[in-house]
């Protein structure tokens with residue numbers, strides 16, 4: 001089965017409370033452009049990520065605000081910041097890496113917030129059942145740098161757009177770009 005790939009650059013999800021610490025009271029995210037997942041969007045706002053060892057500027061905030069604050073970076077980014085985030089599903093932040101967020105109005109140190117997102121496919125429960133998928137699948141990527149990506153987690157939600165999300169490291173390693181098609185081969 002074919003599926004389209006979405007490549008996720010480093011980004012941040014924020015709670016409203018953290019957004020207001022960084023940008024000021026009653027600050028609201030503004031939509032730059034929608035992303036495929038229903039209701040979600042790239043905002044016009046950026047933060048700076050800081051650790052004792054490094055800094056990454058202009059990291060985009062995705063909206064809308066969430067119940068938790070989370071920073072998603074690549075392994076390459078983690079070397080620049082000198083931290084070792086675990087590979088996780090969104091929202092699973094226990095034991096994740098510490099990081100400081102800086103905005104125009106303030107900064108916040110978070111003890112657990114930074115992860116490397118796992119490879120995942122957004123699916124509905126119905127799609128999972130229909131195809132007999134369990135937790136993970138493997139995906140075949142064609143081309144000169146092609147190969148097989150294992151451990152592609154099936155991320156279930158009620159409203160979801162059927163799409164595979166990988167980070168920039170995975171995309172670069174397999175020489176694959178946003179909106180390209182790959183093939184689910186296994187479960």
Ligand SMILES: [Zn+2]
Pocket residue numbers: 120122165
């Ligand atoms: Zn995703």
